[in-house]
Amino acid sequence: MIEVMHLGKRYGEVLAIDDVSFTVAKGEILAFLGPNGAGKTTTMRILTCFMPATNGTAKVAGFDIFEAPMEVKRRIGYLPENPPVYPEMTVSEYLQFVAKIKGVPHPKIRAALASALEKCNLGDVSRRLIGNLSRGYRQRVGLAQAMIHNPDVLILDEPTVGLDPKQIIEIRELIKGLGGEHTIVLSTHILPEATAVCQKVVIINQGRIVAVDSQDRLSAQVRKSEKISVRVRRGEAVEPEKLLSIEGVQQILPQPAVDGEGVFIVEAELGRDVREALSKRVVESGWGLLEMKPLAISLEDVFLQLTTEEKGVEEAAAAPAPAEGVTA
Amino acid sequence: MKNILTLAEKELKLYFISPIAYVLAMVFLMVSDYLFHSQVFFYSTLSSQAMRAQGNAPQINLHEILFRPTFLNMSIILLLIMPLLTMRLFAEEKKGRTTELLMTSPLTITEIVLGKFLAAWFIYALLLALTLHLPVMLSHVTYVAWKPLVASYLGLLLMGGVFLSMGLFASSLTENQIVAAVISFGILIGFWLIGLTAQTAADSSVGEVFNYLSLIDHLDNFVKGMINTRDLTYFLSLTILGLFLTHRVVESQRWK
Known part of the structure; x- marks a missing residue:
């Protein structure tokens, strides 16, 4: 469903991501894992055609992000890190607007709105101003916005950031429920989240992919x-x-x-x-x-080990290699 | 086209929710009514003098003495308040991170720019429509020439298009509304100054160029009741220039 090929992005002198490649199959949930500033948001912004890449390309649902951005945009629902909401609008006004600009045909808007409100549990607040809603509700409005046009692909940038534990569980359940029908890419720096929700994990650090695999196999690899x-x-x-x-x-x-x-x-x-x-x-x-x-090794250990090992490799390349302290 | 209307509808909704449009309309009406009132006062003094002078008084024309100065004064007030109407349009989207929504939706940048512009123009047209009570009121007491008034309003509407497109451009440059307003004040006052320079540098070829660039001169032709292609071209091409620059800025921000 999503094919990312050698994607690179340079901001002036700074290389934000370098040679990022991975694929996501239809219906799969993929976690994009990495510390802050690793290049997760940049990759997502490129995939959603918000900004162009410096090198490489990607295909979403068979359409190239450079050659057919309109087709790609039609098939993607995107929740940026900050939900892109208009605080002066009510929840249903806002969602109707989004449905229209996403190209939902007029007679289907009412149904799309009802289903998005229901899936995201927003029925009670549909007439309230978004500006008066709590962070958790706003995040759900953001999620409703991403899926209102029933896109093939959902791209969610840190969907649970800033939520309380109960809301986090709700949102994760919601995302899990959406998998299968939709292909989902979500980014996070919270490891248990990837464990809880995703089938596949891409670990990214300093703009490079460190590992791509299913979570079990990653654990086994490091153990x-x-x-x-x-x-x-x-x-x-x-x-x-x-x-x-x-x-x-x-x-x-x-x-x-x-x-x-x-x-x-x-x-x-x-x-x-x-x-x-x-x-x-x-x-x-x-x-x-x-x-x-x-003691099962947690993804946390995997993550730390991979991201620090990577660093170790670079240091080793710079200086004469010290004896690795691995005991048989 | 459908997308443009959807976007314009959203902008209009936001205009009617926020107090800015209402406050602007009130201030604009108060000031322009006051100016009109003092012009009426001047006109009545003038006409009573003319009556005393009997037959050899100069021709006095209601449109020339009453409406023309009013509209020219109005254009100065508009120059001061229009940046406040456009400052929000792009700056607020950027600040609220809603640009990401618009840019990842299947919309072209042209549609986004035109949607915003049309909404602002519609609000401006409403603002002008509110001033129609002046000639209507006057028509109860005297004869009003409507045709030059139609031309005047057309001129104001077109001049507003220039103000709005420049304001939109300023708003696309920054995420701070105040900065956007100040930039568009700068641009519009620049056009006004060109008019003043044109008056002092008259007769030279530089003066002629400045004369052509001056907004007020072109508006004055409309207000006199003339609809020239020259003036139409001037206003429309400046409006399109502003929209084009906005388009370029919004597009270039993707690449940063």
Whole structure:
């Protein structure tokens, strides 16, 4: 549905994005993840034909953003970082206006308005002035605006920024519900959001794509060992050697604990499940097993690791490479 | 065309919601009525003098002595208030980030510019229509020549187009409404000064050029009751120039 090919954008001397390429399939939800200033908004603005790219191009629903911008614009709903609303208008006046300029045929405007109001839960405030609405409602008006013409593609720039936790959950549910029918690209710097909503993640840092993949595969790529956290009643009795003798266990990392309890992280070879042997050993030793849980690596770790690794690579290129501290 | 009307409708809605148009209309009417009133006073003194002078009095013409100065004065007031009518048009869109909505919708820049211009022109036409009570009132007490009045109003309408397109251009340059208003004051006062320079530099070829560029001179022809292609061309081409510059500025902002 969306094909981005070697996109680059230069603001004077500053290279905002460089050689960005990715594709999004129909019905997929893609998260565009990166720290502030990574080039997320720039990429989105290029995709929506708001600004032209310096190099490369992109296709949306088969139409090139340079050759057929009108066709692209007709098929895209865009929610910029700040919802583009007129505070002096009421919600339904505003949405009607947007429907008209997006080319919704006149007889269908009423239905489009009703469905957008319903999907975004705006029925109660449809007659209120947008200027008097709270940030959360305004964001929803922005979202309603993006989907009023039932576009194939929705591009949402930080759709949950500035909302309270309850609203964040509502908006995420809404976005999830829209996937499948619409192809969605959303940007965020909040990692759990990508985890909660998206199937595919593009991580961007300093204008370059660092990784493109599904979230599970990204985690697997970064993970170097299986980690299990174990909590026992009698911390003073723990003898790490007993655990190290289990086949596959590589390392025991003691953690701070309270009330005489003991907490430690067991690192095992990747792909080997040592939980059964581990629990047996702990119980037999009589340490009083309280809790045992595998530590799944979060997207947060992936993100930090990828964005800092990238930096490491650049530094390594500049200076003679120091020995990487990776233990076998 | 449909898009232009949709955009114009939105602008009109915003004009009627905000107090600016109402306040401007009130101030404009108060000042122009006052000027008209003092002109009426002058006219009545003049005509009573003429009556005393009996047969050898000069011809006095109601349109010439009453309406012509009123309209010329009105054009100066308009020069001062019109920038306030246009300052919002692009500056506010930029400040409120609604440009992103317009530019990512299937609209051309020409449609956006024309939509805004037409809305402002419509408001201006309403403002002028409000001044029609002056000749109507007068027609109850004396004979009013309507044909030169039609030409005068046409002239004012066209001159307003120039003011508005220059104001629109100024508004497209900035996201600050005050700055937009000040820039368009600058441009319009520049045109006015050209008129003054033309008077002092008369007879030289420079004076002739300035004379042609002077807004007030062209308006004066309309107010005298003449509709020349020369004046029509002047007003229309300046209006189109303003709209063209606006189009270029809006387009160029995409590339920054």
